Amino acid sequence: MTRTPFKLGLTGSIGMGKSTTATMFRDAGVPVWDADAAVHAMYDVGGAAVSEIARLCPDAVVEGRVDRDVLRAWVGKTPDAIDRLNAVIHPLVRRNRVDFLSENADAPIVLLDIPLLFETGGDQEVDAIVVVTAPPEVQSARVLDRGTMSVEQFETILNRQMPDADKRARADYIVETTTLDAARAAVHHVLTEIRKTL
Template sequence: MKKLAITGSIGMGKSTVAAMFEQRGVPVFDADAVVRRLQGPGGALVPEIERMFPGTTGEGGVDRDALSKVVLGDPDKLSRLEALVHPAVHHERTRFILEHGDRPALLFDIPLLFETGGEGQFDAVITVSAPPEVQEKRVLARPGMTPEKFAAIRARQLPDAEKRARADHVIDTSGSLEDSERQVEAILACLGLGQGA
């Protein structure tokens, strides 16, 4: 089984590209989606997050905006949150691997792959990229996003040029969806996976 990682900075089109791999038969583990489930209504991490950071949860689970205000800009609080979340995500990832043990390839969608030093666990790393002006336009179009919030998120992420340099494969999403799909198919072919991986 080949373990592939897909990463990329905010607004680069990573989720869209990951879905293209999934449509071609490669199961996708979405770390962000797992975190949202663990922190959502009835999520396993909600009580502990409330204990650590009172007032950041409610009936809908973790209030992501409230939690962001508490931990962004405070390295100690952010480290405490990560020490809670990362082991829970790792457990879910192990379960995903066991559930799909018969597949020739799995794709792991990990936004902060290089930042957390996790790239060595994978057979190949794919970085999704787009020019800065495309990224900014996409991100600022998101509901609730502000230039300040975007700057804070980007400050935690490695520069795009460095991610591109460290990747085994780069998918440029500045063109059409069809263009991105062609790049996905070329990577699968390069890895010997082809259609129906």
């Protein structure tokens, strides 16, 4: 009987340290599928989503790639835009994830890094869930110190995401990212516990 990899879902709200934590799993030898990176690649030149998005919003495709700012503006002023966009993107993302899983079929554990894991129902497709968390003041400082978004934009994103407390309540494992050492220790603990079950 062939074993399939143990699918570990990783999620956490913006600014919680999810990307850093995913890198820690990768450094521990776990193949990582990154939903955001998959979408970025699909939006780039030659990406699978470019022609589909050109049909939805022609102005959003500039020099063969999707201009995310133009796309965001279109979504903001078009009532059903997000549903139409999701109908195009979700099947492409799913196919990309299936390809990743088949390419890593021999790995004992794989990590699926999905920001909206609960919101999109992705929690039903994994064997366990890691939620990355940090205190609210650390979260907001991290996001706003990047200088890439305003307080209002940050709050808009937070309002679209499931509250941190709800995510933690549904987690199998929690990684606190207040310090890098604490996060590394938590990642080691998660992998040790999972390996006991394989």
